[in-house]
Amino acid sequence: MPHDYNESLMTPEEQSDRKSLLGFSFLHFMNDMHSTSLPTIIPMLVSSISISLSQAGILNAVFGLTNLFGQPIAGYLADRQKRPWLAVWAPMLSIAGACLLPISPNYAIAFLLVGLMSMGTASFHPQGLGRTGSSAKSKDLALFIALFAACGSFGSAVGPVYVVFLISLIGKNMFPIVLIPAFIICLYIWKRVVSDQKAENITKEKADFRGFFSNMGGIMQKISPIVFAATVRDATLQGIKLFLPMLVVIKGGSIAKGGMLLFVITMACTLAGIIGGRLADSTGDEKVMLWTMGLSPIFLIAGFHTSGALSVAALVLGFALLQASNSVTTAMAQKKCPASRSSASSLAMGVSWGIANLFTTPVGFSADIIGLEKTLQIVAFLPWAVTAWYTGKMILSKRGI
Template sequence: MAQAGLLNSVVGIIHIFLQPLLGYVSDRTARSYLVMIGPILTCLGATFLPSSPTYGMALFLVGLWGVGSATFHPQGHGGVGHVVPQEKLTVSLAIFSVAGNIGVTISPLFAVALAKIVGVEKIPYIAIVPVLILAIAIYRYMPVLSEEAAEFPKNQGGLFHSLFSVLGVIYPVWMVSMARDATSQGIRFFLPIRIVSEGGNISMVGTILFLIMLCSTIAMLISGKLSDRWGKVRVLIFVLIAGPICMIPAAYIGGKTSIILYILGTSLLNSSMPITAAVAQEQVPHSRGMASSIVMGLSWGVANLLTGPLGKLGDVFGITSTMLVVAALPLLALPMVFMKSFRSAE
């Protein structure tokens, strides 16, 4: 269990330290190299992992997987802001996130199908083909994400200067993102424990987690469209309040009603992902990659590390108290929405 936990932690740590670096790099080139290289590295790490002969090799492959993901996302999210009109940024980021969720959902089915057809050992050589085709297509048809490369600031200092200058502008957005991600990951981590403790089985857990992902995907599309029509801040305030309103009572009740409330509340919170990403990019339009790395990668990685202290809280006070704290976290970040970064987003 400890070794499996370390493998899971590796990806979060990589995102914390590597995404800001690669966000910095992506802001200094208009070329699409990172969105081409990232999926290739991710595919190699993920597909060679099942046949890894040793734990050390498995650790390396998980690291490669994490590096690929961290390479792709800053330029991927930032690139959306360069290729779509400003008034359609939120819904476009929602579509981008939905595509990722669909990939996560069908990838296990794809892997099982390949294993049955060609065997586990040959999966990497087959799975890499569509990824390479995609990379070639990007190189051929979208070699440059923005024609504004010549206008990108070149004298903003180094990595840390860029990181802290961007963070100084968008830190309210980052805090909202971190609270949301901590709640989302906390629900996905602790809800299965509660379900099993109440007599549920692994099949029930899998079904509920799938429903959370499915409903979150649909909610992102809805919130993206509503945000571009009615305003990002209004929609964000609604989901930050409505999500906890659903989940706080769910901590005290059981049965199907509790599960429905958790699915609804988590989906509402997750629907804010394209909103916070859009607000962050709008505040620092010449550092879209760095902004995306902070409110997506850095916030996700820090939230991942918070599951440890929350687990300790559960050991001391019980699962109900832990679920209550997890559900209430977005309310603690709600005052951030009224700060300058969000006011100027309207």
């Protein structure tokens, strides 16, 4: 009864925004459940087509290049679309790539399919985040983005278990059948959930080559410190997370055990993102970002130097602290550029994530040379670069420099 009463107080436009938010959040869950399955599929490719750790790093770097260049373009176009074409249909590319990747006959095909997955992800996220931000009040911006992100994080958590379970149940040759229900879901959301949504903050400027660079350059000037912090955070997350299942296998565990570890970590990250968003709205964005990134290396390093349940607990807490600032940095960027939410999100999330995924290539090469565990321990210290940079910035600011 109270639920119906609250709904009656909403305007039709507000009800449309809430309904659309649910639709985009579910699409985020579905997209990320497939697009983040690469760490689980890599051991399968090592077994089936004998790829090396360096080649695995290159595959993940495809995500980096595509998001680095694709998300800003998608964000620029999304700010000029009245209907959410990219947010609804791009997940189909991610799902197609993920479903076909385990049956890749060679490395070249695997490379192309990873490219297809990354194109879907790069096209979806800017508009999904932009529509989420425009439906939220400014005081709840970080929380709303955190809830949208939580659906993606939950999809990422379910992804490894989902892939392993479904392939063990029906075999990897039948995995592409998932494309059929996925298409039906996208069509339903397009026709019944977002069909009546009114676009907000759509610029009347036409898309053109020169306009793209001038628009992105202006936005980047406003949010470059935020992009730097997000890049370091994402580089740490991706650099460790991609190779964590392989580290489990090297230490004598199974692929399923590695997948379950990723599941637990990502579930913790899902909750941490929501908590971080709520804290940022009440205590301040920058404060939450600096504290969480400053504390995370302590627990990540502890996780690598311990074993058993203690190691798992430390790693989970370290990842959760990193993820807590994810929605915070995106909200900070949108607040600075409220008329270009999709473009700002593409830089704060897409470019940072893209560069971070490129970072996995040298991580892979380093693992081949000095060992995987030692390399991941070095990567775990990266967030302190942001802490040092912001501390130095505050000291100089107090001295008037």
